[in-house]
Amino acid sequence: MAKATASKRKFKSELTEILNIITHSLYSNTEVFLRELISNASDAIDKVRFEGLNNDAVFEENKDWQVKLSIDKEAGTLTVSDNGIGMNKDSIIENLGTIAKSGTKAFMENLKDAKSKSLPELIGQFGVGFYSAFMVADKITVISRMAGDPASAVQWESDGQGEYTIRDAEKETRGTDIILHLKEDAKEYLEDFKLKQVVKEYSDFIEYPVVMDMEIEEDGLKGTQEEVINSQIALWLRDKSEVEDDEYNNFYKQISSDFQDPAKVIHYMGEGYTEFNVLMFIPSNRPFELQFGDQKFGPRLYIKRVLIMDHCEALLPPYLRFVKGVIDCPDLPLNVSREILQDNPLLGRIKKNVVKNILKTLAEMKENEYDKYLEFYNQMGDVLKEGLAQDFENREQIADLLLLQSINTEKGKYTTFVDYVENMPEGQTDIYYLTGESRSQIENAPYLEIFKDKGWDVLLMTDPVDEFVLPHFQEYKEKALKAADKGELESDIEVDNTEQKQQFLPLFETLRKKLDEVKEVRLSTRLKDSPSCLVSEEGAMGAHMERIMQQLGKADEIPQDERILELNPEHPVVQTLQRIHGLNADDPKVENYGKILYDQAVIAEGSALKDPADFTKRINEMLIRDAIQS
Numbered sequence: 001m002a003k004a005t006a007s008k009r010k011f012k013s014e015l016t017e018i019l020n021i022i023t024h025s026l027y028s029n030t031e032v033f034l035r036e037l038i039s040n041a042s043d044a045i046d047k048v049r050f051e052g053l054n055n056d057a058v059f060e061e062n063k064d065w066q067v068k069l070s071i072d073k074e075a076g077t078l079t080v081s082d083n084g085i086g087m088n089k090d091s092i093i094e095n096l097g098t099i100a101k102s103g104t105k106a107f108m109e110n111l112k113d114a115k116s117k118s119l120p121e122l123i124g125q126f127g128v129g130f131y132s133a134f135m136v137a138d139k140i141t142v143i144s145r146m147a148g149d150p151a152s153a154v155q156w157e158s159d160g161q162g163e164y165t166i167r168d169a170e171k172e173t174r175g176t177d178i179i180l181h182l183k184e185d186a187k188e189y190l191e192d193f194k195l196k197q198v199v200k201e202y203s204d205f206i207e208y209p210v211v212m213d214m215e216i217e218e219d220g221l222k223g224t225q226e227e228v229i230n231s232q233i234a235l236w237l238r239d240k241s242e243v244e245d246d247e248y249n250n251f252y253k254q255i256s257s258d259f260q261d262p263a264k265v266i267h268y269m270g271e272g273y274t275e276f277n278v279l280m281f282i283p284s285n286r287p288f289e290l291q292f293g294d295q296k297f298g299p300r301l302y303i304k305r306v307l308i309m310d311h312c313e314a315l316l317p318p319y320l321r322f323v324k325g326v327i328d329c330p331d332l333p334l335n336v337s338r339e340i341l342q343d344n345p346l347l348g349r350i351k352k353n354v355v356k357n358i359l360k361t362l363a364e365m366k367e368n369e370y371d372k373y374l375e376f377y378n379q380m381g382d383v384l385k386e387g388l389a390q391d392f393e394n395r396e397q398i399a400d401l402l403l404l405q406s407i408n409t410e411k412g413k414y415t416t417f418v419d420y421v422e423n424m425p426e427g428q429t430d431i432y433y434l435t436g437e438s439r440s441q442i443e444n445a446p447y448l449e450i451f452k453d454k455g456w457d458v459l460l461m462t463d464p465v466d467e468f469v470l471p472h473f474q475e476y477k478e479k480a481l482k483a484a485d486k487g488e489l490e491s492d493i494e495v496d497n498t499e500q501k502q503q504f505l506p507l508f509e510t511l512r513k514k515l516d517e518v519k520e521v522r523l524s525t526r527l528k529d530s531p532s533c534l535v536s537e538e539g540a541m542g543a544h545m546e547r548i549m550q551q552l553g554k555a556d557e558i559p560q561d562e563r564i565l566e567l568n569p570e571h572p573v574v575q576t577l578q579r580i581h582g583l584n585a586d587d588p589k590v591e592n593y594g595k596i597l598y599d600q601a602v603i604a605e606g607s608a609l610k611d612p613a614d615f616t617k618r619i620n621e622m623l624i625r626d627a628i629q630s
Contacts, residue, residue, distance in 0.1 A: 006167035009097060030136055030186065034195070035202035036129030037080045037178055039306050041067040042206050044084025044176060048147050051085065058085075058147035060174055066209045069199075069229075073190050076182050083175040087144040088152035089166065096130065096142060096156050097164060133178070134160040136186035143169050144176040196229045205234040205305040234305050236279035236326050240267040252281045255300060256324045260284050263376050266325070266361050270353050274346060278354060280325030282361065284372075286379040287322055297321030299354075302328040314347050319387035319398075320358055322380045327354065359397050366401060374414075377403050382463040389472035399476055405439055407448055408457040417476050420457060424479075431476060433459035434484040435466050435544045436606060446530035446604050447485045453528050458484050467545040485605070487538035489525045497523055500569050507581045507590075508567075514591040515598055517562065524566030531571040532597040534563045534605055543605045565598055573597070592618055 045065050051058045062083055070079040087095065133140055138159060145153040153171040158164035171177075180189075188194050192212060199210050209232060213224040235243055235251050249261045256262075262281035270276045280299065289296065298321075301312040305328065315327055332346060362384075366373040377384075387398040403414035408423075420431060432451065436442030439460050451458050461470065474481050501523055508521040515521070518534075527533060536542050540561050541549075549558050567574045577593045599615040602608075609615050 006165045008163055008165050009093070010163050031198045032202065033132040033135055034080075034189070034198050035306065036132045038067055038199070038203045038206060038210060040129060041080060041082035041084060041176070042208055042306075044082050044086070045208055047085035048083075048174070051147065055148065058174070060147065062173065066211050067206070068226075069195055069210065069212045071190050071192065071195075071212075076187065076190065078180045078182060078189050078195075079177055080180075081175065081177045083173060084147075086146040086152070086174045086176055087154065088146040088149060089154045089168075091146070092142065092144060092154050092156050093166065097166075130178075131160070133180055136182055136189060137180040138183050139181040141179040141181070142176060143171055143179070145169075145171040145174050147174040199229050202307045204230045205232065205302065205307075206230055207232060207234075207305060234302075234328070236267065236277040236302075236328055237305070243267070248281075251279075252324065255326070256281065256283065257288065258283060258285065258324075262324075263372060264361055264365055266357055268357065270350065273349060274329065274331045276327060276329035276331075276350055278325070278327050278357070280323050280354070280358065282358070282365075282376065283322055283324065284375065284379075287324070290322060290380075290383065299323075299325045299327045301332075302326060303332060304328070304330050315351050315354060317351070317355060317387065317390055319384060319390050320355065322383055323358055355391070355394065359394060359401070362401050363397070374403065377401075382465050385463060385465050385469050389469040395473060396476065399473065405460040405462065406457045407443060407452065407460065411439065415457070415459075420459065421477050421479055423457065425455060428456055430480045430482045431459070432456065432482055432484045433461050433470065435461045435470070435542065437544070437547075438462050441606050445485075445606075446533040446601075447526050447535070449528035449530060450489070450526045451484065464548055467542070467548055471539075482538075483536075483542060484526070485533075485542060486536045486540065497525070497569070504567075504569060504578060506585070507578050510581060510585055510590060511565070511594040514594055515565065517598065518565045519562030520564045522564060522566055524568050526566065527568035527571070529568075529571075530600075530604065531568050531573045532601040532604075533566050534598075534601040535566055536563060537561065543607050547607060565601060567597065592622070596622070 045067075048058055049065070065083065068079075068081045070081065071077075072079070140158060140160070142156040143153065144156075153169040155167050155169040156164060157166075182189060189198075192214060195212065203210060209228045210230040211226050211228050214227040216223055216225045233247075235247060248265045248267075252262045252265075253259065261284065263284040264282040266278065266280040266282070268278055270278060296311045297318065298309075298311040298313040298316045300307060301309040301315065312327070316323060327350065329346075329350060332344070362373070362376075365376070381403065384398065384401060388395050391398060399417050402417065404416060404420070405411075406415050406420070409415050417431070424431075434442050434445060434447060436445070439462055442448075442460055442462070448458055470481065470483075504523060511521045512518065524533060526535075534543065541559055543563075546558050549555060569575070569578075573593070574597075577590065577597075580587050580593070581590050596615070596618050599609055599618075
C-alpha cells in the first residue's frame with residue numbers, strides 16, 4: 001500500500017444523526033446490510049460492462065464477473081469485493097463522503113441526459129445503502145481502483161462518527177473491496193452458513209455469481225475451494241417458453257415451503273405504462289398460513305433481481321392471499337430504505353393487472369380443467385369468496401368462479417351463478433339462497449318448501465364466510481340476491497291471502513302478546529308442509545349469523561332484533577289453534593300451542609332452545625291430554 005499521507009475529512013452532512021437513523025430506524029433487521037453491499041457491487045459490475053461497450057480497455061482482460069465474500073475470523077472482518085467500475089479519489093469522496101449522495105443515481109442521470117438507449121439495470125438510488133453496514137461494523141475500510149486507471153487506487157476509512165480518512169493505496173485489479181470490522185454482537189456474519197442463508201434470502205437472483213472460499217478436505221488434506229452461493233436464476237426474467245415445468249415447480253417450492261407442485265403457473269411480462277415481470281403460482285393445497293391464521297400475504301417484490309419486500313400486500317388483495325410468487329418492477333420508486341414503497345399510482349396499476357390475470361387463469365382452469373379446479377376450489381373457495389365483499393370492480397368475475405350447492409343439484413355436484421340464472425323458470429325474478437352449517441342441516445328447512453313446490457332452485461351457502469360477504473353482493477346480472485329466510489316473498493310468489501290475513505289477525509295479535517321472543521306473527525307464503533318458521537327482516541341478522549357470532553364469543557354484539565313467527569294457515573295444527581282461539585281467546589291452550597310452534601321453529605332453523613325442559617314439558621302435557629281423551 002502506498003505510504004501517502006492520509007487526509008482526514010468531515011462528512012458533508014450531519015453524519016452522526018443520519019447514521020443513527022440509518023442504523024436504528026431505516027432498516028427492520030441487520031441482515032439487509034449484505035443485500036445492500038451486494039446490490040452496490042452488482043451495480044458496479046453493470047457500470048463497467050456498460051462503459052466497456054465503447055471502451056474495451058476498462059475490462060483490463062478481466063470479464064469474470066463476480067462478487068466475493070471473504071471471512072477473516074482472527075481479524076473479525078468480512079470483506080465484500082467486486083470487479084466492477086471502481087472509484088478514484090474524487091469519486092470516493094463524492095460518493096462515500098456525502099450521505100445520500102448516490103453515484104448510481106448520478107450515473108443514471110448522465111446516461112439519460114445522453115439519451116442512451118442501452119441503460120444498465122441499476123438499483124442504488126439514494127446513496128445510503130452502503131451506510132447500513134454500520135449496523136454491524138464499528139469501522140469500515142474501502143479500497144478501490146477505477147477501471148482503466150491503475151494509478152487511481154484509494155483507501156477510505158471511517159468509524160461512522162462524523163469523520164473519515166482517505167489516502168492513496170495500491171490495488172492490482174479494478175473494483176472495490178469493502179472491509180467490515182464487525183461489532184461483537186455481529187460476529188455471526190463470520191460464519192459461512194449465515195452468509196449463505198442471507199444471500200439465499202435476499203440476493204439469490206443477482207445476475208452475477210456471489211462466491212465464497214469454502215473449506216474442503218480431500219485425501220485427508222484440508223484446503224479451500226471457491227463456491228457460488230447464489231442461484232443467479234431469475235425465472236421471472238426468462239421467456240416462459242424457455243422454462244421447464246420442473247424449474248417452475250422447484251422454484252415454487254422454494255418460495256412457498258410447499259411440498260406439492262402448484263396447480264397453475266402464471267408467467268408474463270406486463271407492458272404499457274411500465275414494464276414488470278410476474279411469476280405467480282396457484283397452489284394445489286391450502287397454504288399452511290391459511291390454516292393457522294398467519295395473515296402475511298402478497299408476492300415477493302424484487303427490483304432488478306434484488307428482494308425488496310417478502311410480502312408486498314400492496315400488490316395483491318387479501319382474497320387472493322393463497323397465491324404465491326414474484327413481481328419484479330425496475331421502475332417502482334422507493335423510499336431511502338428500499339423496504340417501504342412510496343404511495344404511488346403505479347402500484348395500483350400493477351395490482352389491477354395482476355388480479356386480472358389471476359382471475360382469468362382461474363376462469364380458464366374452471367372451463368378447461370374442471371377436475372383440477374374443483375380440487376383447488378375445495379381448498380381455497382372460501383377465501384376466494386371474500387372478494388365479493390372486497391373487490392367491487394371484479395365481483396361478477398369472482399362470482400362466476402364460485403361453485404355452489406343448491407336444492408336442485410345432487411349432493412357432491414355444483415351449479416354456478418351463470419347456470420342458476422339461465423335455468424330460472426318464468427315468473428322467477430330473484431336469486432334465492434339459504435345459509436347454514438351444512439347441506440344436511442338446511443336442505444330440508446321449512447323455508448324451502450314453497451320453492452320445492454314450485455320447482456325453483458335455492459342456493460345452499462354453507463361456508464362461514466357466506467354470512468359476511470353476501471350482504472355486500474346483492475345483485476348478479478341485474479338479478480337481486482335474496483335470503484330465503486328473510487323478508488317476505490310476495491315479489492316473486494304471487495299469493496292473494498288478504499282474506500286469510502283478516503281471519504287470522506285476532507289470533508296473531510294474541511300470540512304476539514304471549515310470545516315475548518317475537519316481534520310479529522304473520523301468515524307465511526313459504527310453508528307448505530310445516531306449521532311454523534322463524535324469519536328475520538330483510539337486511540337483519542339471521543339465525544345462522546347469530547350462531548356464528550356466539551361461536552366467536554361475540555354474543556354481546558348480536559342486535560336484539562326480535563324475530564318474526566310465520567304460521568302456515570293450511571296446516572291442521574294452525575287451523576286447530578285458530579278454532580280454539582275463536583271459541584275462547586283466553587284458553588291456556590292458545591299460549592301453550594303458540595309456544596310449541598315457536599320452539600319447533602327454533603329447532604327447525606338449527607338453533608338451540610333457551611328452555612328445552614319447558615318445551616319437553618309442554619309436549620308431554622299435550623300427549624297425556626290426547627291419550628286421556630282417546
